[in-house]
Structures are given as structure tokens and as C-alpha cells.
Amino acid sequence: MSNNNTLDKLVGASMLVVASAVFLYYTIWTLLLPFVDPTHPVQSLFPPRVWAIRIPVILLLLGGAVVGSFLSVVMIRSNRKKAIKARQKEAGKKRS
Amino acid sequence: MTRAQQTLSIGLLLSSIYMVAFLGLAPLPEKLQTDVIPVLPFWAIVTFGAYLLAKLGYGVLTFNDVPQAHQELVKQIEQARVELKKKGVEVN
Numbered sequence: 691m692s693n694n695n696t697l698d699k700l701v702g703a704s705m706l707v708v709a710s711a712v713f714l715y716y717t718i719w720t721l722l723l724p725f726v727d728p729t730h731p732v733q734s735l736f737p738p739r740v741w742a743i744r745i746p747v748i749l750l751l752l753g754g755a756v757v758g759s760f761l762s763v764v765m766i767r768s769n770r771k772k773a774i775k776a777r778q779k780e781a782g783k784k785r786s
Numbered sequence: 787m788t789r790a791q792q793t794l795s796i797g798l799l800l801s802s803i804y805m806v807a808f809l810g811l812a813p814l815p816e817k818l819q820t821d822v823i824p825v826l827p828f829w830a831i832v833t834f835g836a837y838l839l840a841k842l843g844y845g846v847l848t849f850n851d852v853p854q855a856h857q858e859l860v861k862q863i864e865q866a867r868v869e870l871k872k873k874g875v876e877v878n
Contacts, residue, residue: 705843724821
């Protein structure tokens with residue numbers, strides 16, 4: 691059980707670190723870079739700013755597609771089960 | 787005032803302020819207008835996502851096991867299972 695504990699703490703800490711890193715990077719990219727001289731070496735650490743819009747949009751669309759497909763698969767599966775049960779009930783009634 | 791009303795009014799307020807800035811109805815320095823204002827909604831979404839992830843991570847990090855409560859809970863589940871079985875209900 692102690693093993694699980696350290697693994698959990700590691701996962702939690704890494705989530706925290708990733709979240710902070712993403713936040714800092716994106717904030718600097720979108721809000722601070724416009725005010726920096728275009729010839730400053732810092733600009734080389736960041737891709738052109740068009741990507742600051744494209745990447746979140748692509749991720750949002752991908753996320754929406756994944757959630758939507760998962761939802762539809764679950765609903766189709768449950769409807770199929772319901773239809774099978776209804777058919778079984780009909781067959782049972784006819785038999786008796 | 788309900789929570790929904792509160793959230794809705796704050797949302798409307800922020801959206802109207804942003805609309806004023808976005809449509810150029812309020813004079814702003816040019817660099818701000820062309821480079822920063824259009825990006826703000828995306829920044830807000832990314833910041834929100836990062837905040838949620840950080841909150842989750844922090845919760846996972848500071849979560850403490852309670853072995854005593856765990857034992858108690860397992861015992862209670864067994865009791866409930868036995869009682870229900872007497873009344874004819876099967877629980878896994």
C-alpha cells in the first residue's frame with residue numbers, strides 16, 4: 691500500500707507541474723510576446739503566434755470528437771441491449 | 787440570488803466587456819487591439835484547463851489513505867451483502 695502512495699503522489703505532482711508549465715508557456719506566448727521586440731532572442735523559443743490559436747482549437751475539436759464517439763458507442767450499445775431484452779420478453783410471452 | 791443566476795450575470799458582464807473591446811467600441815492602443823484582444827478567449831480556455839488539471843493534481847498529491855476506515859467499510863459491505871442475500875437480492 692505504501693508503493694501505491696508514492697506512485698499516486700508522483701502522478702499528482704506531475705499533473706501539477708504539467709499544468710503550471712502549460713499555463714506559464716501559453717500566457718507568455720499569447721499575452722507577453724506581442725510586447726517584446728521582434729528581434730529579441732526570446733522570440734526563438736516560441737513558434738509563430740498563429741499556432742497559439744490553432745493548437746487549442748485542434749485539441750478542442752479532437753476532444754469533442756472523442757467524447758462524442760464514446761457517448762454514441764455507449765448509447766448504441768445500451769439501445770441494442772434494450773432491444774434484445776424486449777425481444778426476449780416478447781418470445782417469453784408468446785411461449786407462455 | 788441562486789448560484790445559476792450569479793454565474794449567468796458574471797458571464798454576461800464579462801462577455802459584454804469583451805464584446806466592447808473586441809468590436810473596437812472603446813479606443814485602445816493599437817498593439818493591444820490587434821494582438822492581445824482576439825487571443826483572450828483562447829487564453830481563458832487554456833488557463834481554465836490548466837487550473838482544473840492543477841486542482842486535480844494537487845488533490846491527488848495530498849490524498850491520504852485511511853486504512854482503518856477502509857477496514858470498517860469492507861466489514862459494513864459484507865454485512866449489507868449478507869442481509870440483502872437473506873431477502874433474496876444478489877450483490878456481486
